[in-house]
Amino acid sequence: MIPGDLLTPHQIVERTQRSGCASIAYTYTEPTIFYELAYDTAALARAKGLKNVFVTNGFTSEAPLREIAPLIDAVNVDLKAFKEETYRRVSRSRLGPVLDAIRLYRSLGVWVEVTTLVIPGLNDSDQELQSIAEFICSVGVEVPWHVSRFHPAYQMSEIPPTPVATLRRAFQLGKASGLRYVYIGNVAGAEGEDTRCFNCLASLIERVGFTIRKNRIIKGSCPDCDATIDGVGMTRSEFRGSPGAARLSS
Numbered sequence: 001m002i003p004g005d006l007l008t009p010h011q012i013v014e015r016t017q018r019s020g021c022a023s024i025a026y027t028y029t030e031p032t033i034f035y036e037l038a039y040d041t042a043a044l045a046r047a048k049g050l051k052n053v054f055v056t057n058g059f060t061s062e063a064p065l066r067e068i069a070p071l072i073d074a075v076n077v078d079l080k081a082f083k084e085e086t087y088r089r090v091s092r093s094r095l096g097p098v099l100d101a102i103r104l105y106r107s108l109g110v111w112v113e114v115t116t117l118v119i120p121g122l123n124d125s126d127q128e129l130q131s132i133a134e135f136i137c138s139v140g141v142e143v144p145w146h147v148s149r150f151h152p153a154y155q156m157s158e159i160p161p162t163p164v165a166t167l168r169r170a171f172q173l174g175k176a177s178g179l180r181y182v183y184i185g186n187v188a189g190a191e192g193e194d195t196r197c198f199n200c201l202a203s204l205i206e207r208v209g210f211t212i213r214k215n216r217i218i219k220g221s222c223p224d225c226d227a228t229i230d231g232v233g234m235t236r237s238e239f240r241g242s243p244g245a246a247r248l249s250s
Helices: 009-019 031-047 062-071 084-091 095-107 126-139 164-176 243-248
Strands: 023-026 051-056 074-078 111-118 145-149 182-185 203-208 211-215
Touching: 009 023, 009 031, 023 031, 031 051, 031 062, 062 095, 074 095, 084 095, 095 111, 095 126, 111 126, 111 164, 126 145, 126 164, 145 164, 164 182
Parallel strands: 023 051, 051 074, 074 111, 111 145, 145 182
Antiparallel strands: 203 211
16 A cells, blocks of 8 residues: 555645645656646646646657646656667657657746666766757757766666766766756765856855755846846745755756
């Protein structure tokens, strides 16, 4: 039996407001699996002034994506690899529809971020990481790319953890490709956790894991060079109690 409480969309939104959160993230289980619940909850949340964040594998048909996109403020798409063979063998799915979904979300005005779990021997070659970075650039240089460390578990327990050096290389490849925001994830105290100004490189949002230690962005701009920082335009007060959404804003 799966632990937890059965909640209606109204109850979810009510609890979100009561806790002081600024957004709801539909995550951990692929949100398209509970699409109807997600849609109804997102509609109520939007009416109450809350933001909605989808964390998804991106393997979504065009019709439901277009239907729910007007209710979604931000989406984080898990781009697992850049080879059709890998998607078919590991995920039993296809790469093409995921790339199409990323492009479509962006064209519909949803703030898009991409996460790649870098797995040794599967998707960690310079060529593949470079291809992913170049694809994201083609969607928009402002699209953040999160390169996350793999830890062995379940059916991949024989694969070792991702070397931090590999993540740093991915970070460098992403920046060299022209991406404004690249982050290293699943590594405590990683150098690539913070948001830096793409123009003057000043530290803007200082993070440790899911904790925001400092946020220097003022009205969407860098306080040092006045460059406009890309994101959904969340104010400082909205960062409180919503660490995941804060990452999605810049």
